[in-house]
Amino acid sequence: MSQHPMKEFYNETFYMAQKQLDAVAETMNLDAGVHERLRFPRKSLIVSVPIKLDNGITKLFMGYRVQHDQTLGPSKGGVRFHHDVQLGEVAALAMWMTWKCSLLNLPYGGAKGGVCCFPEEMSENELERLTRRYTTEILSMIGPEKDIPAPDMYTNEKMMAWMMDTYSNFIGYAVPGVVTGKPVSVGGTLGRVEATGRGVALTAELAVQKLGGFGDAPTVAVQGFGNVGSVTAKFLHQKGYKIVAVTDAKGGIYDPTGIDVPKLQAYVREHGSVEGYHPGDELDLKDIFELDVDILVPAAVANCITESNADRVKAKIVAEGANGPVTTEADRILDAKGVYVIPGILANAGGVVVSYFEWVQDIQHLFWSENEVTNKLTYLMTKAFDEVFHTALERKVSPRTAAMIIGVGRVAEAKKLRGLYP
Ligand code: NAD
Numbered sequence: 001m002s003q004h005p006m007k008e009f010y011n012e013t014f015y016m017a018q019k020q021l022d023a024v025a026e027t028m029n030l031d032a033g034v035h036e037r038l039r040f041p042r043k044s045l046i047v048s049v050p051i052k053l054d055n056g057i058t059k060l061f062m063g064y065r066v067q068h069d070q071t072l073g074p075s076k077g078g079v080r081f082h083h084d085v086q087l088g089e090v091a092a093l094a095m096w097m098t099w100k101c102s103l104l105n106l107p108y109g110g111a112k113g114g115v116c117c118f119p120e121e122m123s124e125n126e127l128e129r130l131t132r133r134y135t136t137e138i139l140s141m142i143g144p145e146k147d148i149p150a151p152d153m154y155t156n157e158k159m160m161a162w163m164m165d166t167y168s169n170f171i172g173y174a175v176p177g178v179v180t181g182k183p184v185s186v187g188g189t190l191g192r193v194e195a196t197g198r199g200v201a202l203t204a205e206l207a208v209q210k211l212g213g214f215g216d217a218p219t220v221a222v223q224g225f226g227n228v229g230s231v232t233a234k235f236l237h238q239k240g241y242k243i244v245a246v247t248d249a250k251g252g253i254y255d256p257t258g259i260d261v262p263k264l265q266a267y268v269r270e271h272g273s274v275e276g277y278h279p280g281d282e283l284d285l286k287d288i289f290e291l292d293v294d295i296l297v298p299a300a301v302a303n304c305i306t307e308s309n310a311d312r313v314k315a316k317i318v319a320e321g322a323n324g325p326v327t328t329e330a331d332r333i334l335d336a337k338g339v340y341v342i343p344g345i346l347a348n349a350g351g352v353v354v355s356y357f358e359w360v361q362d363i364q365h366l367f368w369s370e371n372e373v374t375n376k377l378t379y380l381m382t383k384a385f386d387e388v389f390h391t392a393l394e395r396k397v398s399p400r401t402a403a404m405i406i407g408v409g410r411v412a413e414a415k416k417l418r419g420l421y422p
Contacts, residue, residue, distance in 0.1 A: 017095045021035070021038060030408065034412045038411065038415075043141070044066045044067075045141055049134045066087070066094040068091065072101065074143075075094070077094055078151055083117065092302075093324075096345055097110025099411075106356045119154040135162070135167060139166075142167065150352070160182040174187075177362035189373055190368070192355065196227065196228045197228050204342065210389055221244060222321075223289070225247070225274050233259075234262065244293060255281065289309050294315060302322065303327055307330055310333035310337075321348050
């Protein structure tokens with residue numbers, strides 16, 4: 001592959017995403033020209049996002065929107081507000097979105113966006129100004145036929161309503177299909193808020209069924225208790241799984257007798273964190289990865305299972321709620337140990353699947369019942385899980401490689417059929 005001059009992209013997460021593509025390209029004998037085109041994003045935008053803080057001071061934040069690929073349709077991907085956001089990371093997340101949409105057979109390419117900031121320290125008014133100004137700065141790139149943002153870390157449905165409103169004000173009429181993950185009253189769909197966690201829980205359950213030997217109440221540890229982590233924990237708890245450990249950014253709890261997840265959710269709603277919850281014992285954040293559990297669900301940040309802790313992972317299944325929580329080196333270690341890693345492009349795809357349903361409903365102005373949404377989600381995720389499971393068996397590769405072979409393969413086929421313009 002040629003050396004690309006845009007070294008701005010080189011950060012650990014982007015390098016990991018690119019290495020995953022390079023490895024799978026070799027395994028599947030990917031056309032060299034298609035491989036070259038998929039290694040970097042199609043379009044990247046860096047924007048300044050100045051806002052007035054509540055204290056009257058003007059502060060500038062850096063924002064990004066990256067479209068990795070649009071071969072199968074408009075690009076799709078969340079917007080995160082986090083202090084680690086930078087171009088390389090956003091580009092990696094956009095690339096994973098391409099494979100994820102393709103794996104789930106959605107008519108989308110991958111994108112991602114974000115603003116580098118400390119959202120926990122900002123007031124609601126400041127966050128609204130930040131969201132609206134960011135939307136304005138990336139306006140030329142987004143639209144229901146072009147690129148459709150959604151929530152991600154530290155962004156939520158309220159912010160999606162602000163994004164929709166800002167875009168609609170520029171266009172002159174309501175355009176609900178410009179973002180997904182909106183409140184139902186402004187064109188959101190039933191079932192979106194819980195979709196990602198529902199999908200993570202479903203894929204973990206499917207893995208338990210396929211692999212067998214877990215007993216009646218498999219034990220689970222969940223890193224991150226935000227949207228994805230808490231909902232995953234809730235659904236697994238409902239199915240009789242024993243959630244024994246949970247961490248978030250502020251603290252962790254460990255209770256080998258099993259945590260009452262609805263009670264913990266109520267506690268977190270009141271206190272903002274799992275920290276201080278009883279009767280669980282306190283748990284150091286990094287110890288969550290080394291607990292003797294059946295299933296480990298990293299549902300917070302990237303690069304947390306690395307070569308320095310992977311060999312101490314005792315879980316038999318790792319379900320990637322987060323994007324990129326397992327580094328390439330750690331992946332190799334886990335694979336060699338026989339840990340079944342359900343890759344993020346499959347495990348956490350429930351969010352984008354239901355986002356797709358929301359977009360379809362917005363375009364058709366015809367809305368579905370929650371049952372319809374959930375049944376269609378379960379069908380698509382189960383189908384993708386089975387495809388990955390069987391491809392991994394047939395080709396004797398890890399589930400991640402199998403998922404990539406399917407995801408990259410569909411994009412590559414479409415790219416070859418469409419050809420290279422001009
Ligand atoms: P969120 O903001 O709702 O929650 C993030 C959680 O992670 C919070 O509980 C936070 O306290 C915790 N956290 C942050 N740093 C931590 C650390 N070092 N140790 C332990 N916990 C930590 O975000 P979310 O929407 O739940 O997203 C979580 C992950 O899932 C992200 O990687 C995101 O990209 C991915 N994801 C989200 C969706 C979605 O629909 N929300 C879809 C696909 C993937």
